[in-house]
Amino acid sequence: MSILDRLSNLTKATIHEVLNKLEDPILMTGQYLRNLEEDIASTENLIREQKTAAKVNEQKSLDASRHAELEEQKALDALSTGNEEAARRAAVAKIHYQDQAEHFAANAKQAETQVFELELRLKEAKEELVQLKEKRKELAERARKVEQSSQAECPNFSRGTYSGAAARGFERMEEKISEWEAGISKYGYSPFDSANANANPNNDPAVNEELQRLKNQLSSDKDK
Numbered sequence: 001m002s003i004l005d006r007l008s009n010l011t012k013a014t015i016h017e018v019l020n021k022l023e024d025p026i027l028m029t030g031q032y033l034r035n036l037e038e039d040i041a042s043t044e045n046l047i048r049e050q051k052t053a054a055k056v057n058e059q060k061s062l063d064a065s066r067h068a069e070l071e072e073q074k075a076l077d078a079l080s081t082g083n084e085e086a087a088r089r090a091a092v093a094k095i096h097y098q099d100q101a102e103h104f105a106a107n108a109k110q111a112e113t114q115v116f117e118l119e120l121r122l123k124e125a126k127e128e129l130v131q132l133k134e135k136r137k138e139l140a141e142r143a144r145k146v147e148q149s150s151q152a153e154c155p156n157f158s159r160g161t162y163s164g165a166a167a168r169g170f171e172r173m174e175e176k177i178s179e180w181e182a183g184i185s186k187y188g189y190s191p192f193d194s195a196n197a198n199a200n201p202n203n204d205p206a207v208n209e210e211l212q213r214l215k216n217q218l219s220s221d222k223d224k
Contacts, residue, residue, distance in 0.1 A: 026143055029136045036129050043122045050111045050118065057108035064101035068094045072214070079218050084211075091210045 075090035
């Protein structure tokens with residue numbers, strides 16, 4: 001046998017193997033199951049990441065809240081000694097930490113919400129995986145029976161008409177491609193700007209309001 005003949009036979013064998021794989025629904029359902037298992041594993045990793053993010057942001061929010069309380073006390077102490085400039089700086093710092101605490105708390109809440117949604121999707125995907133594995137067993141058994149029946153009843157040649165296994169194979173391929181053609185559709189911190197903390201706070205309404213509140217609180221405490 002010449003090299004050209006060998007290459008020709010090898011090419012034909014490769015083509016036949018590809019066509020058989022394209023035609024095999026059991027092979028395709030196996031790939032669908034593997035894809036679903038990969039999606040499940042990816043979702044489980046994402047859930048772990050979001051749980052960690054929620055815990056980290058919760059801790060950051062608590063730390064920022066404690067800093068805000070300390071800065072408020074500093075402001076009160078400064079006002080009690082008449083040091084309004086120091087009190088103003090402490091008020092600026094308190095507002096900064098309050099903003100941070102709110103921001104981190106919002107991040108934690110968002111992560112917790114995503115965990116909840118992902119866990120629902122994961123539960124549904126795992127249930128679907130079990131169902132599809134059972135369905136694949138059923139399809140495999142049906143395919144086996146069809147193959148046995150076809151081999152027992154029909155020859156591989158057409159006897160002059162389009163009724164043999166080879167012709168039916170072409171018909172099945174055409175039907176499958178038509179199905180593909182008809183079904184080709186399937187299913188984006190806004191962190192606190194630290195530069196603002198360095199800006200002149202004298203004209204900041206929020207700082208003035210906080211400073212006045214602290215003055216009133218200090219005055220009220222003295223009256224008692």
